[in-house]
Amino acid sequence: MNLKQLSEHLQLSQTTVSRALNGYPEVNEETRKRVQKAAAELNYAPNPRAKGLATGRSMAIGHVIPISIKHEMVNPVFGDFIAGAGETYAKAGFDLVMSVVSDQDEEKVYREIARKRSVDGMIVHGPKMDDPRIPLLQELGIPFVVHGRASLAASPYAWVDVNNQRAFDGATSHLVKLGHTRIALLNGPESMDFAFRRRNGYIAALGRDGIEPDPRMMFSGEMTEQFGFETAQCLMSGDAAPTGYVVSSMIVAIGVRRALEARRLRMGRDVSIVTYDDDLSYLRNGDTDPIFTATRSSVRAAGVLSGQMLLDMIAKQPADPPTLLLETELVIGGSSGPAPTS
Amino acid sequence: MNLKQLSEHLQLSQTTVSRALNGYPEVNEETRKRVQKAAAELNYAPNPRAKGLATGRSMAIGHVIPISIKHEMVNPVFGDFIAGAGETYAKAGFDLVMSVVSDQDEEKVYREIARKRSVDGMIVHGPKMDDPRIPLLQELGIPFVVHGRASLAASPYAWVDVNNQRAFDGATSHLVKLGHTRIALLNGPESMDFAFRRRNGYIAALGRDGIEPDPRMMFSGEMTEQFGFETAQCLMSGDAAPTGYVVSSMIVAIGVRRALEARRLRMGRDVSIVTYDDDLSYLRNGDTDPIFTATRSSVRAAGVLSGQMLLDMIAKQPADPPTLLLETELVIGGSSGPAPTS
DNA sequence: GACGTCATCCAAAGCGCTTTGAAAGCGATT
DNA sequence: AATCGCTTTCAAAGCGCTTTGGATGACGTC
Numbered sequence: 001m002n003l004k005q006l007s008e009h010l011q012l013s014q015t016t017v018s019r020a021l022n023g024y025p026e027v028n029e030e031t032r033k034r035v036q037k038a039a040a041e042l043n044y045a046p047n048p049r050a051k052g053l054a055t056g057r058s059m060a061i062g063h064v065i066p067i068s069i070k071h072e073m074v075n076p077v078f079g080d081f082i083a084g085a086g087e088t089y090a091k092a093g094f095d096l097v098m099s100v101v102s103d104q105d106e107e108k109v110y111r112e113i114a115r116k117r118s119v120d121g122m123i124v125h126g127p128k129m130d131d132p133r134i135p136l137l138q139e140l141g142i143p144f145v146v147h148g149r150a151s152l153a154a155s156p157y158a159w160v161d162v163n164n165q166r167a168f169d170g171a172t173s174h175l176v177k178l179g180h181t182r183i184a185l186l187n188g189p190e191s192m193d194f195a196f197r198r199r200n201g202y203i204a205a206l207g208r209d210g211i212e213p214d215p216r217m218m219f220s221g222e223m224t225e226q227f228g229f230e231t232a233q234c235l236m237s238g239d240a241a242p243t244g245y246v247v248s249s250m251i252v253a254i255g256v257r258r259a260l261e262a263r264r265l266r267m268g269r270d271v272s273i274v275t276y277d278d279d280l281s282y283l284r285n286g287d288t289d290p291i292f293t294a295t296r297s298s299v300r301a302a303g304v305l306s307g308q309m310l311l312d313m314i315a316k317q318p319a320d321p322p323t324l325l326l327e328t329e330l331v332i333g334g335s336s337g338p339a340p341t342s
Numbered sequence: 343m344n345l346k347q348l349s350e351h352l353q354l355s356q357t358t359v360s361r362a363l364n365g366y367p368e369v370n371e372e373t374r375k376r377v378q379k380a381a382a383e384l385n386y387a388p389n390p391r392a393k394g395l396a397t398g399r400s401m402a403i404g405h406v407i408p409i410s411i412k413h414e415m416v417n418p419v420f421g422d423f424i425a426g427a428g429e430t431y432a433k434a435g436f437d438l439v440m441s442v443v444s445d446q447d448e449e450k451v452y453r454e455i456a457r458k459r460s461v462d463g464m465i466v467h468g469p470k471m472d473d474p475r476i477p478l479l480q481e482l483g484i485p486f487v488v489h490g491r492a493s494l495a496a497s498p499y500a501w502v503d504v505n506n507q508r509a510f511d512g513a514t515s516h517l518v519k520l521g522h523t524r525i526a527l528l529n530g531p532e533s534m535d536f537a538f539r540r541r542n543g544y545i546a547a548l549g550r551d552g553i554e555p556d557p558r559m560m561f562s563g564e565m566t567e568q569f570g571f572e573t574a575q576c577l578m579s580g581d582a583a584p585t586g587y588v589v590s591s592m593i594v595a596i597g598v599r600r601a602l603e604a605r606r607l608r609m610g611r612d613v614s615i616v617t618y619d620d621d622l623s624y625l626r627n628g629d630t631d632p633i634f635t636a637t638r639s640s641v642r643a644a645g646v647l648s649g650q651m652l653l654d655m656i657a658k659q660p661a662d663p664p665t666l667l668l669e670t671e672l673v674i675g676g677s678s679g680p681a682p683t684s
Numbered sequence: 685g686a687c688g689t690c691a692t693c694c695a696a697a698g699c700g701c702t703t704t705g706a707a708a709g710c711g712a713t714t
Numbered sequence: 715a716a717t718c719g720c721t722t723t724c725a726a727a728g729c730g731c732t733t734t735g736g737a738t739g740a741c742g743t744c
C-alpha cells in the first residue's frame with residue numbers, strides 16, 4: 001500500500017492525502033479524518049526512503065561505537081547509554097543507526113557517514129582530550145553532541161558530561177577525611193578526556209591536605225575486572241601498600257575486591273574503596289544498602305539527555321552549542337571506613 | 343555531489359556512471375577506471391535513500407532490544423553481540439538499526455518496522471518458549487534469525503543457539519562428580535527459552551546420579567549481581583545449604599561470591615560454583631587461570647555468525663531455514679572443588 | 685554491399701514521497 | 715454582475731538513484 005493507491009482509493013490527490021497525514025493546516029478537518037481512518041484501516045505507512053529522498057532528511061541518528069583493537073573490548077556502558085538515547089529517538093520518530101568499528105579507522109567511518117548523509121546527527125562517544133572527530137564533524141556540518149568533553153578542542157561544541165573532576169575530588173576527599181594517606185588511583189585509559197579530569201580531581205583533593213601525589217599510586221588502563229584485580233594485587237604485594245583505592249568503575253572495583261579477598265582482607269575495614277558508578281541496570285550498586293561507596297551518575301539518563309539535546313539542535317539549529325554538566329552523587333556504602341591504625 | 347553532476351563532469355550518461363561504479367560488465371574497462379577515479383577525487387558517494395528507493399532495499403538490519411519494564415534492565419550481552427553482528431554487517435555494506443523498546447510493546451514495533459519496510463532483515467533477541475514474534479515475522483515475510491530458540495514454535499525458522507542443555511548438564515555433572523549432592527540452580531527468567539533448556543540439563547545431570555531435583559534449590563530471575571547475592575544469602579541462612587551452585591551468568595556468579603565472602607566462606611573449598619560465561623569483553627573470566635569454573639561460549643562470536651547467516655539468507659533466499667548449534671567449553675577454574683566432607 | 689554480432693553507451697521511465705504553483709468553489713463585498 | 719478573499723483541492727515537478735529498451739558504431743561474415 002503506497003500513497004498513490006491510498007489516494008486513488010480515497011478519490012483524492014496524493015497532495016491532499018500527504019498533507020492530511022502530515023498535519024498541514026490547508027485541509028478540511030473532515031477529509032483529514034477520512035484519510036486518517038483509511039490509512040489506519042489499510043495499514044498504510046509511508047516509505048521512509050521515499051520520504052527521506054523527498055525531504056532530504058534521514059530521520060536517523062548515528063552512533064559509532066569503537067572497539068578497542070587491543071582488547072577487543074566494547075565499553076559496557078554503551079548498552080545503557082543507547083537504551084536511554086534510543087528511547088528518546090523513538091518518541092520523536094527517529095531511528096538509531098549504529099556502526100561498530102575498530103578504533104583505528106573510526107575517523108574513516110565518520111567521513112563515510114558524512115558523504116552518504118545517512119544520518120541527521122551523531123553522538124560522539126568516548127572523546128579523547130584532543131579528539132579529531134570534533135573538528136571533523138564541524139567541518140562536515142553534521143549536528144553532533146559529545147558524550148563527554150575534549151579539553152583541547154579549539155572551538156565550542158555541544159556536549160553532555162559528568163563533572164568528573166568534582167566526582168573524583170569528592171571521592172578522594174572522602175578517603176582523606178577518613179584518615180587515609182596512601183590512596184591509589186585506578187583510572188581509565190590515559191588518552192580519555194574523562195581520565196584526565198578524574199586525575200585532576202584526585203590530585204586536587206590530595207593536595208588540599210598536603211599529600212604529595214605519588215606516581216607509583218596512579219594507574220590507568222582499560223576498565224576491566226582483570227585490570228582492577230591485577231593492579232591491586234601488585235600494589236598489595238609491595239611495601240607501603242595503599243589503604244584506600246579510588247576506582248573508575250564498578251567492574252574495576254569488583255576486581256580490586258577480588259584481590260582483597262584473595263588475601264582475606266576485609267573491604268571497608270582493612271582497605272577502603274570508592275568507585276565511580278555508572279548505575280548500570282545489570283550491575284546496581286545494591287538497592288537498599290550500597291555495596292560500594294561510590295560517586296553515582298546514571299549513564300542511561302545521560303543517554304536520554306544527550307539524545308534530547310541533539311534532537312533539539314536538529315530542530316532549532318541554535319547559534320551557540322548547548323552544554324550540560326551533570327553532577328554525581330556520593331553514595332556512602334560498605335566499602336569505605338576509617339584508615340586502619342597501624 | 344550527486345550522480346548527475348558527476349556524469350556531467352565526465353561527459354557521460356548517468357546510466358554509464360552508475361554501471362561503472364556498481365561493477366556491471368557492459369562498460370569499457372577504461373571508462374570504468376576513469377569514472378572510479380573521478381568519483382574518488384570528487385568525493386562522490388551515492389545517496390543511500392535514493393538508492394534504496396530505486397532498488398527497494400534498505401541495506402539495513404534491524405535489532406530491537408527490549409527493556410524489561412520491571413527492572414529497566416538492558417541485557418549486558420547486547421553490547422558484545424551487536425559488536426559481532428555489526429562487524430559482519432559493515433563488511434557487507436549493511437547498516438545496523440536499533441530500536442529500544444519496553445518489552446510490552448515489542449510486537450507493535452515489529453509490526454511498525456514491517457509496515458515501513460525499513461530493514462531487509464532482523465535479528466530476534468531473547469526468544470521466549472512460545473515467542474509470538476516468530477510467526478509474526480514469518481507472516482510479514484521479513485527474513486530473520488533468532489538468537490536462541492523457541493521450543494514451542496510451530497514451523498521451522500532460522501536460529502543460532504548455544505547448546506544450553508548440554509552446557510548445564512555438563513556443569514551440574516562436574517559438581518556431582520566432585521561429590522556434591524545439594525546443588526542449587528540460579529537460572530534466568532523462566533519465560534526465556536534458554537532458561538528452560540538449562541533447567542532440563544541440570545535436572546538430567548542430577549537424575550543420572552539418582553539425585554532428586556529439589557524445587558527449593560531452583561531459582562530464576564533477572565540475571566543481576568543482586569539476584570545472585572540475595573538468593574545465595576537466603577540459601578545459606580537456611581538448613582541444608584547447598585554446597586554447589588550452577589549459575590546462569592558471570593554477573594550472577596559474582597553476586598553469589600559476594601554472599602560467600604560475607605560469611606567468610608571460600609569459593610572452591612567450602613562452596614563450589616559453576617557458571618555460564620558469555621565471554622564478555624569487559625568481564626573476562628581470567629586470562630591465564632580462570633576465576634570461575636564455567637561453560638564458556640562467546641556471545642560476540644554468536645553475533646558474527648547470526649549476522650552472517652542473516653546476510654546469506656537475504657542474498658540467497660534458501661528454501662529451508664538454516665540453523666546453527668554452538669557447543670560450550672567447560673573451563674575448569676578455581677571456583678569448584680570437592681564437596682566438603684561433613 | 686548487406687547483414688548479423690558485439691561492445692559500449694544513452695534517454696527516459698520509475699521508485700514513493702513532498703512541495704510548488706495554480707485552480708476551483710463559494711460566500712461576501714462592491 | 716463583477717471582484718475579492720478564503721478554503722480546499724489538485725497536477726506536476728523534483729529528490730537521486732537504478733534499470734529497461736533501445737541506439738550507435740565497429741567489425742567480421744557471407
